[in-house]
Amino acid sequence: MAPHTEQLTRPAVQLRGLTRSFEGRTVLDGIDLDLPAGQFTALLGHSGSGKSTLLRAVAGLDHKVAGSGQLSAPERVSVVFQDSRLLPWRRVLANVLLGLDGKDAERKGREALAEVGLKGRERAWPNELSGGEAQRAALARSLVREPELLLADEPFGALDALTRIRMHTLLRELWERHRPSVLLVTHDVDEAIVLADRVLVLDQGRVGLDLTIDRPHPRSYRDPLLGDYRERLLTALGVTEDHK
Numbered sequence: 001m002a003p004h005t006e007q008l009t010r011p012a013v014q015l016r017g018l019t020r021s022f023e024g025r026t027v028l029d030g031i032d033l034d035l036p037a038g039q040f041t042a043l044l045g046h047s048g049s050g051k052s053t054l055l056r057a058v059a060g061l062d063h064k065v066a067g068s069g070q071l072s073a074p075e076r077v078s079v080v081f082q083d084s085r086l087l088p089w090r091r092v093l094a095n096v097l098l099g100l101d102g103k104d105a106e107r108k109g110r111e112a113l114a115e116v117g118l119k120g121r122e123r124a125w126p127n128e129l130s131g132g133e134a135q136r137a138a139l140a141r142s143l144v145r146e147p148e149l150l151l152a153d154e155p156f157g158a159l160d161a162l163t164r165i166r167m168h169t170l171l172r173e174l175w176e177r178h179r180p181s182v183l184l185v186t187h188d189v190d191e192a193i194v195l196a197d198r199v200l201v202l203d204q205g206r207v208g209l210d211l212t213i214d215r216p217h218p219r220s221y222r223d224p225l226l227g228d229y230r231e232r233l234l235t236a237l238g239v240t241e242d243h244k
């Protein structure tokens with residue numbers, strides 16, 4: 001692993017000229033992007049704009065982007081999706097520990113479950129969890145791997161509004177404690193501005209807007225000073241007064 005000082009100065013993720021096409025249609029069109037180590041970034045964009053494609057590329061899950069440009073990302077990367085992807089035939093703790101070994105693994109798994117508020121549910125089956133609890137378990141599974149980079153593709157998209165707000169608080173707290181670089185894909189402008197320190201808008205295969213959200217945490221949806229950021233993001237997404 002890189003020395004601590006280098007980690008602070010070197011971007012965790014560096015993309016240069018990243019391009020991805022499907023059947024002749026260009027979805028990512030020469031993307032240049034640096035994500036500094038430890039930064040919490042959100043990625044917005046219309047449905048079909050290429051957010052998941054970009055996330056998959058950064059996660060190293062898309063072998064076809066190799067050669068289209070340059071991509072460097074940390075070694076320890078965790079990905080969280082909209083559904084928890086827990087294996088139904090394994091109990092919660094076993095899901096969290098999947099693929100891990102070593103004598104410390106179980107202790108770390110239990111600690112991670114406690115951190116996401118699932119202490120006591122280690123032996124539950126995935127189908128005994130609510131949607132929010134399942135996503136907590138998915139977060140614990142990521143956490144236990146001590147990722148340098150956490151990629152999340154609409155992780156709260158299937159949750160009800162109240163659960164979503166609780167998950168926002170939890171994710172931000174986890175980030176503050178562990179400080180991975182985060183790239184959070186979302187459709188929700190408010191989710192982006194409440195959680196992230198930087199918000200990107202993907203448009204026509206490029207980063208159309210790169211906005212730093214300069215407000216202290218914890219942030220409230222009701223903070224009127226977030227209104228300017230909201231307006232700028234909605235405008236970048238092409239949402240005009242007529243659509244509101």
Ligand SMILES: Nc1ncnc2c1ncn2[C@@H]1O[C@H](COP(=O)(O)OP(=O)(O)OP(=O)(O)O)[C@@H](O)[C@H]1O
Nearest residue numbers: 022023027045046047048049050051052053054187
């Ligand atoms: N494996 C694939 N084969 C063909 N086309 C694909 C493939 N993966 C993605 N695409 C196309 O690339 C475009 C971008 O898809 P992507 O899933 O990245 O969008 P998105 O921004 O994540 O959308 P959403 O917000 O709906 O999740 C879409 O038009 C999609 O149809």
Ligand SMILES: [Mg+2]
Nearest residue numbers: 051052053153
């Ligand atoms: Mg997507």
